Amino acid sequence: MKKVALNAAGLLVALFAAFPVYWMISTSLKPSREIFSATPQPVPAHPTLEHYREILTGNLIPGVSFVDFFVNSAIVAVSTVVLSGLVALLAATAVARFRFKLRTSFLIMLLVVQMIPLEALVIPLFLMIQRLGLYNTLPSLILTYLGFSLPFAVWMLRGFVAAVPKELEEAAAIDGASRAQTFRRVLFPLVAPGLVATSIFSFITAWNELIFALTFINDQGSYTLPVAMTFFFGRDDTNWGPVMAASTLFTLPVIIFFLLVQRRMVSGLVAGAVKG
CATH class of the missing domain: 1.10.3720.10 (MetI-like)
Known part of the structure; x- marks a missing residue:
C-alpha cells in the first residue's frame, strides 16, 4: 500500500506539472470562439492550425x-x-x-x-x-x-x-x-x-x-x-x-x-x- 500511495502521489505531481503544457497546446489548436467560450473545453471540438499559420506567415512586426x-x-x-x-x-x-x-x-x-x-x-x-x-x-x-x-x-x-x-x-x-x-x-x-x-x-x-x-x-x-x-x-x-x-x-x-x-x-x- 505504501508503494501504491507513493506512485499515486508521483502521478498526481506529474499530471499537475504537465497540465499547463497540455492546456497551452490544446488552446493553440482551438478556434477563437472556443478559446473565449464561457464553458472551458479541455479538448478542441474543431481543431485548427489557423493560429500557427497566422504567426508563421504573417509579420508580427x-x-x-x-x-x-x-x-x-x-x-x-x-x-x-x-x-x-x-x-x-x-x-x-x-x-x-x-x-x-x-x-x-x-x-x-x-x-x-x-x-x-x-x-x-x-x-x-x-x-x-x-x-x-x-x-x-x-x-x-x-x-x-x-x-x-x-x-x-x-x-x-x-x-x-x-x-x-x-x-x-x-x-x-x-x-x-x-x-x-x-x-x-x-x-x-x-x-x-x-x-x-x-x-x-x-x-x-x-x-x-x-x-x-x-x-x-x-x-x-x-x-x-x-x-x-x-x-x-x-x-x-x-x-x-x-x-x-x-x-x-x-x-x-x-x-x-x-x-x-x-x-x-x-x-x-x-x-x-x-x-x-
Whole structure:
C-alpha cells in the first residue's frame, strides 16, 4: 500500500506539472470562439492550425517575421552553449587537475557570483556593452549569457573532472599519448555527461531570458523570441490563440535539444575503470 500511495502521489505531481503544457497546446489548436467560450473545453471540438499559420506567415512586426526572431534566438542560444561548454571544460580541468595560488578563492567566487540577483547587473552591464560598442547586437547577449552560465558550468564540470581517476591519464601518457590526446580521448568522453547537463542549463538560460534581451537590443530585426512574445499582449486585449501557438513553437527547441542529448546524461561511466 505504501508503494501504491507513493506512485499515486508521483502521478498526481506529474499530471499537475504537465497540465499547463497540455492546456497551452490544446488552446493553440482551438478556434477563437472556443478559446473565449464561457464553458472551458479541455479538448478542441474543431481543431485548427489557423493560429500557427497566422504567426508563421504573417509579420508580427512590420518587415520582421516570427521565423526571424526564431533564428536570432537560435544563434544566441547555440553560440552560448558552444562557448560555455568549451571555456567551462578547460577551466574545470585546470581547477580540478592543477594546484595554483588563489585556487580556493576562485572557487568561492564562482559561488558568490551566482548569489547576485541578475536585475542588479542590468545597468552596469548595459554601460559595459555600450563602451564595447556592442549595443544593439546579438554578440552583446551572447557575452552576457556566457557570463551567467559559466560559474554554474565550471562548478559542475569540476566535480566530473575530479571524479576521473588520474591513473587513466597516467596510463595514456605511458602509452605515448600527448597531453592534448589524453584530454581528447580519455578525459573528454568521461566528462561528456556533465558537459551535456551544463549545456542544457546554458541553452535554457539563453533561450528564455527576457530582461537583458529587451535592454540590450533596440533593433526590432534583432529581437529574440522572448521579446517578440511581448508583442502579442496589447493594452486592452490579448490574442490568446497566437500566443499559445507561439509558446508551443517556443518550447519545442528546448524539448528537442534535451531529447538529442539525454542519452549522454548517464552517470557512473568511470565506475570500474580502475581496479584496486
